[in-house]
Amino acid sequence: MIDVMDPVLLARAQFAFTMSFHIIFPAFSIGLASYLAVLEALWLYTGRDVYLNLFKYWLKIFAIAFGMGVVSGVVMSYQFGTNWSVFSDKAGPVVGPLMAYEVMSAFFLEAGFLGVMLFGMGRVGKGLHFTATLLVAAGTLLSAFWIISVNSWMQTPAGHAVNDVGQFVPVDWWAIVFNPSFPYRLVHMVIAAYLTTALVVGAVAAFHLLRDRARQESRVMFSMAMWMAAIVAPIQVVVGDQHGLNTLEHQPAKIMAMEGHYQSHPEGAPLVLFGLPDQDAATIRYALEIPKLGSLILKHSLDAPMVGLDTLERADWPYVPIVFWSFRVMVGLGLLMVVLGMASLYLRWRGALDASRWFQVFALAMGPAGFVAVLAGWVTTEVGRQPFTVYGLLRTSESVSPLAAPAVATSLIAFIIVYFAVFAAGVFYILRLMNVPPHPGEEGPREGDPIRAAGVTPAAAVAPDRAIPGGG
Template identity: 60%
Template structure:
């Protein structure tokens, strides 16, 4: 298949499935906290706008949560089917960490999700709010354990190698490895930013169509406040994460910067744009800014960063890929900060609700948070190569022994099934978004039997078949 080896196909398959999956947990994390805030504000103010927004976004949350669970199950199986060498080598650490995620986060979410989605008229207001908060906390706990496992693969510690396998020696050191706090904060904030722009774009779409209702204005305003506050925080956290990466994974930073050699003892320039060439060992057509690389990466005007040529060829990440994925992430991050500032400037006299140009910009920025998140994960995962566990196990040693034909067939099936199933699911979710917030009645009409739904999608009253039918 395209002259690729089985290892290449295994990596593409995992990258494809994880890229589909990560979108849904990111929105789940952000929406769960958003729902908790909305219900808390409704309980405090009794403003029906917050209640109507809660019920509007809870339906979207239910669909998104269901797709996130389904897409996540596949990745767990791939550790055994495609990456058995990794499971054999590091399973004694990654296995328990993922188990803790199930025992704490998933059980917590599953235990309270039913109350949150179906208990509005069946339990007390305090209990229902508690359930919503528990689901929101569950999503963050899940993030904690998943990032602990992935961060250990980036900066492993707290272990010994016995008979060719990693054995845990200090679980606190394993969980709280050097990159974990930075990566956890970076991912959680990225989820909030992505959700803010998703919510803001939804509101902008309704405003552009003439739906200038109170709930639409409120969610537009809340999304812009979140963007204004959280996007700059993400930039600060990202800077700290970069300093940590420079300390523990200098080759990754050199590849991100397209920086090949230090000619003298002078400061490192910042390469704004260029085309890194792994074969020629240089960045072609480079546009550089003197001193800025040292200033950003080391917070000094004279320190240098390690150059790619100082590492053996077999230990260098693919600079051609992560040079651009990082710039996509950073560029969108700066644009999101700008949008937050513009929104603040337009708030005077309600201009933000009437400025159609800004609303169109916000609509276009809807997927920006998710694109930046994907670009960030590409940067960190491709930048870890050629290691699957940094400095301990190379990726080619982690893969299972499958043929090219087997991997090509399974990859093709994944592409067809994922594009079919999740295209329908995402289309259905967008249909729910397009309907907009509706007034919610506290009690069902008389004569309507109370049902007991058993799955998250049951929280959505719209018919999936009619929603996806082509007219």
């Protein structure tokens, strides 16, 4: 029986709630910043106004998403101090400097050039403005680099020692930053951000194509989004497979939970497609499985033995039902993205990409899929790491602040109320901006002031985004 007033569970729920809201905005702004850089580059290279019109259109949306990412990210640091003070004390010598590097590099880069990007068109030269756009895009990627490094070290800790008071202290910063899971997780997350943006851009374009197929801007951004889906979605499948093999090596319990392997399989493990995990009985009920395919995928041999959770102490088990299903949501949506990309190639070859209404409806329905997949992937990563905050070394139950359950519950309720009120309004406004089609005659921003015309104050627009793709 789960104790809903357990302070550790409440602290985890609070972090999961606020992190779930936050992660969707960096996932969007990372990809959108790069998309804006591509649009401006194409405009400068070709001189075609269609790219400038699309740049101005998505710049307004980027400004809102960027600001919302900042606001939602502030709470992360707050919670480390209030709910996870023991973790902060023990892991601070490693985690603190990495976060500081993110501030000194990505933070300053974004803060220094975001204003030029948002308000400089028509006021500075084209080359300087494009440079600012490139540097903002680079800043979002650099921010992701450092934050993923922090989270990856918590997943696969390396390059540290433990001092006399139980703190993790750095020994080899190169090993800390480039820990065993970091390259796989960084590439996986950045591609996920690009796919998320491509699906949103494609959905907006499909929405406007369904209403008016003649609009050039809609056709161009739909074509660009589908190219991204067709190229990147299959790459993500390969990257995800390599990430899974790395996880099997360094976090085998997480793979056992993802695959539903409560029991060991000495003569080859099945691939469990669906089922109902029963944590108490340690079994998958009503399992639909393919014999030995799990061993083939994970160890490239049908008869390769696979150990299960029965080889571990129960206290070290992740909560399988959540990890099992979140992983399947992520994979299922990823396969749909591949289908979308391949279908777009077929229709492009037939010359019917702009004319196929069923495909445009499909693309429109896939608009939120990137956000859902990112959230599902984050849940898989973080719940699969349990019961540890620093994998294998520091338990979650030993990381929490000495707070009473009512105090944590009160702040959780307050966050829920405020978040749903504030961010619902922000998302509603973004959707209203997307509802207006991009075309040369739109009532949009003047060339010199693209943000103020959208009703966004400069203070909200220029705040730097603290992208936190991972979780604590």
